[in-house]
Amino acid sequence: TRVLLTGGSGFIAAHTLDILLKHGHSVVTTVRTQEKADKIKADYKDAAAKGNLDFAIVPDIAQEGAFDKAVVSDPPFEAVVHTASPFHFNVTDVKKDLLDPAVIGTTGILKSIKKSAPSVKRVVITSSFAALVNPSKGNWPGHEYSEEDWNPITLEEAHENAASGYRASKTFAEKAAWDFLEKEKPNFTVATINPPLVFGPIIHAIDNLDSLNTSNQRIAAAAQGKWKDEIAATGVYLWVDVRNVAEAHVAAFEKPEAANKRFFTVAGYFTNRDIVDIIGKNFPQYKELPSASTPGGDYPKGGIEKGLYKYNNKRTIDVLGLKYKSLEESIVDAVKSFQPKGL
Numbered sequence: 001t002r003v004l005l006t007g008g009s010g011f012i013a014a015h016t017l018d019i020l021l022k023h024g025h026s027v028v029t030t031v032r033t034q035e036k037a038d039k040i041k042a043d044y045k046d047a048a049a050k051g052n053l054d055f056a057i058v059p060d061i062a063q064e065g066a067f068d069k070a071v072v073s074d075p076p077f078e079a080v081v082h083t084a085s086p087f088h089f090n091v092t093d094v095k096k097d098l099l100d101p102a103v104i105g106t107t108g109i110l111k112s113i114k115k116s117a118p119s120v121k122r123v124v125i126t127s128s129f130a131a132l133v134n135p136s137k138g139n140w141p142g143h144e145y146s147e148e149d150w151n152p153i154t155l156e157e158a159h160e161n162a163a164s165g166y167r168a169s170k171t172f173a174e175k176a177a178w179d180f181l182e183k184e185k186p187n188f189t190v191a192t193i194n195p196p197l198v199f200g201p202i203i204h205a206i207d208n209l210d211s212l213n214t215s216n217q218r219i220a221a222a223a224q225g226k227w228k229d230e231i232a233a234t235g236v237y238l239w240v241d242v243r244n245v246a247e248a249h250v251a252a253f254e255k256p257e258a259a260n261k262r263f264f265t266v267a268g269y270f271t272n273r274d275i276v277d278i279i280g281k282n283f284p285q286y287k288e289l290p291s292a293s294t295p296g297g298d299y300p301k302g303g304i305e306k307g308l309y310k311y312n313n314k315r316t317i318d319v320l321g322l323k324y325k326s327l328e329e330s331i332v333d334a335v336k337s338f339q340p341k342g343l
């Protein structure tokens with residue numbers, strides 16, 4: 001299949017690209033600069049030489065019409081996988097830094113496809129657990145999160161802080177996609193992938209750990225001794241490995257039955273203390289890890305059974321065929337991948 005992948009320089013997108021090429025798809029990926037394209041190309045020389053990997057430069061997805069050129073290709077695209085969206089909390093202006101690239105990025109690519117790429121049959125969009133979760137309910141014992149849930153966040157709440165801004169950006173962007181489908185009745189169907197915290201090895205280019213992607217930062221922080229005196233609060237207790245998330249993005253267009261569905265890709269529960277314990281067990285060289293008596297990083301009172309929401313990932317197993325990786329494999333592989341970057 002001829003596929004357009006947006007944001008190819010990112011953590012999740014790099015793994016998605018890897019699987020796309022392994023499955024024999026022919027890919028154009030968008031990146032912001034030629035330099036980023038060259039770095040990816042160096043990792044996939046054979047695919048590039050065969051014409052199975054090419055690049056389109058899209059410097060800012062928040063600009064109207066940003067994807068007008070990128071959606072046009074010869075041979076024409078049959079599928080689009082849209083992952084590009086800001087995930088960080090260094091925010092000065094929630095609208096400009098988070099909401100606009102997420103929402104305009106999503107509606108923009110859908111408009112460009114409708115206008116100029118009628119051969120596209122499926123658009124897979126990286127949404128998030130952020131678009132399902134209801135933060136006002138806290139740990140919500142008794143509730144089971146599934147694809148039925150929607151974050152009720154308002155535009156006003158989006159501006160309260162960077163975390164709310166991020167969750168709102170994902171919620172509004174996904175809503176905008178489903179609204180587009182309903183109002184514009186395009187030729188394509190949509191599938192969204194809604195992962196919670198994504199952990200695992202990095203295969204995208206970063207110079208050093210200062211530019212590590214947001215969801216992996218806590219793993220590096222633990223190994224770097226930053227939690228020696230107190231383990232940071234876990235916050236979201238659900239996680240998934242990046243390789244499963246990437247697989248889900250590819251299966252979501254390879255499988256016709258994924259049409260017009262959301263997919264809550266979640267592997268299981270974790271706490272920050274579990275991350276510490278896994279690092280301690282597998283990497284004795286990190287000497288500044290918290291100990292069993294260090295405070296913080298535990299499950300809420302009542303534990304998983306009585307103190308925390310449930311989750312339902314059945315659809316991702318039944319429709320996408322996912323086999324979830326274990327937390328230990330994910331954390332160990334993540335740490336190994338950080339070591340050449342200075343861990």
Ligand code: NDP
Pocket residue numbers: 007008009010011012013032058059060061062083084085086087101126127128129170194195196197198199213214215
């Ligand atoms: P990364 O930060 O590694 O990837 C984000 C990607 O989006 C990068 O390629 C980045 O390009 C690109 N991007 C951001 N803003 C713009 C912009 N204005 N114009 C062009 N490109 C832009 O993080 P992830 O891989 O984790 O995130 C990928 C997707 O997954 C996002 O949609 C995120 O919301 C979603 N997600 C991630 C989760 C996680 O735990 N990691 C959980 C749930 C969802 P550049 O690097 O050049 O800035």
